[in-house]
Amino acid sequence: MPRYELALILKAMQRPETAAALRRTVETLMERGAVVRNLENLGERLLPYKMSKHNQRHTRGSYFLVDFYAAPSILNELLDHLHRDVDVVRPTVLKKEEQVSTSICCGAPR
Amino acid sequence: MFHVIGRRSAPVTRLLASRGGVLVESVRGRKSRGDPVAKSKEGRIKVPPPVDPREMVVLKDRYTEYQLILKALRLEFREEVLRKKFEEETGSLAEERARQDAEEHRALMLWNQEENLRLLKARVLRVQKEEEEAERLKLEAVMKLEQQQQEFIKLKEKQVLQLQEEAKNFITMENLDQRIEEALDHPKNYNFAVDKEGRVVRKTVLQ
Numbered sequence: 001m002p003r004y005e006l007a008l009i010l011k012a013m014q015r016p017e018t019a020a021a022l023r024r025t026v027e028t029l030m031e032r033g034a035v036v037r038n039l040e041n042l043g044e045r046l047l048p049y050k051m052s053k054h055n056q057r058h059t060r061g062s063y064f065l066v067d068f069y070a071a072p073s074i075l076n077e078l079l080d081h082l083h084r085d086v087d088v089v090r091p092t093v094l095k096k097e098e099q100v101s102t103s104i105c106c107g108a109p110r
Numbered sequence: 111m112f113h114v115i116g117r118r119s120a121p122v123t124r125l126l127a128s129r130g131g132v133l134v135e136s137v138r139g140r141k142s143r144g145d146p147v148a149k150s151k152e153g154r155i156k157v158p159p160p161v162d163p164r165e166m167v168v169l170k171d172r173y174t175e176y177q178l179i180l181k182a183l184r185l186e187f188r189e190e191v192l193r194k195k196f197e198e199e200t201g202s203l204a205e206e207r208a209r210q211d212a213e214e215h216r217a218l219m220l221w222n223q224e225e226n227l228r229l230l231k232a233r234v235l236r237v238q239k240e241e242e243e244a245e246r247l248k249l250e251a252v253m254k255l256e257q258q259q260q261e262f263i264k265l266k267e268k269q270v271l272q273l274q275e276e277a278k279n280f281i282t283m284e285n286l287d288q289r290i291e292e293a294l295d296h297p298k299n300y301n302f303a304v305d306k307e308g309r310v311v312r313k314t315v316l317q
Contacts, residue, residue, distance in 0.1 A: 015294060022290050026281065036281040039289055043297035064293070 003096040004075070005067050008082075009089040012044055012060040021087040022064065028081055034070035047089075054086050061089050067096060
């Protein structure tokens with residue numbers, strides 16, 4: 001199965017609400033047959049620009065990274081679902097490439 | 111009236127021309143067949159040239175003798191030419207030459223045969239070597255293919271094992287809450303700064 005990465009921007013909320021939103025998202029993924037590999041938190045930070053979503057203007061947001069394995073057919077529904085979720089400011093699904101072992105090719109020669 | 115011609119344009123009569131004679135035509139001159147005779151030629155009777163019988167006899171004898179001699183000479187010469195030709199083709203020398211030619215031909219054919227044999231041997235050897243070479247290459251190719259397949263299998267096995275290892279760390283229903291708490295407690299920062307000397311700075315201000 002191909003490997004995807006969900007870069008999720010959640011609304012700046014309190015901890016329990018964030019946890020609930022995350023739990024909701026991961027459960028949605030698992031319902032659709034994805035295998036969640038890892039969940040990372042990139043912190044709560046200032047958004048690069050003000051984003052409007054669900055009739056709200058967001059200045060700060062918390063960034064999360066979810067790697068998962070999934071079938072490509074579920075992505076559309078998943079994105080629809082995430083767009084409809086009120087706590088989610090911006091969902092982005094990206095494909096994760098196989099890491100080709102890069103040796104000392106691009107470094108500046110000393 | 112009488113024209114010497116090279117090409118036959120009008121009906122031609124051979125007059126006194128048994129040998130190498132010039133062809134002379136009896137062409138009617140200005141007058142055609144039905145024209146009347148000229149006034150000055152009215153009573154003309156054509157008379158053959160006068161002949162002296164005694165002179166004629168003598169002349170005839172001399173002519174026959176002369177012609178005899180000449181004919182003999184001519185025949186002699188012709189015979190000589192024919193003889194030479196005959197000798198050339200079927201004389202003893204010719205036989206000798208023919209024999210030598212045949213001999214040479216035979217020798218050359220023999221040599222050719224030997225050359226052919228030699229080349230055949232060389233070719234057979236060469237072909238055999240090439241076949242062996244081809245066989246060897248084919249075998250090598252097969253071996254290489256085998257080896258590559260083996261390597262591929264090994265690689266895949268390794269990948270599978272690694273994935274199995276990593277699978278122990280995946281998120282399931284049970285450790286979902288725990289993982290969420292863990293993630294919220296430990297924010298990860300991927301930002302860093304590098305300068306041209308290669309010094310890396312990972313401590314950044316998180317806004």
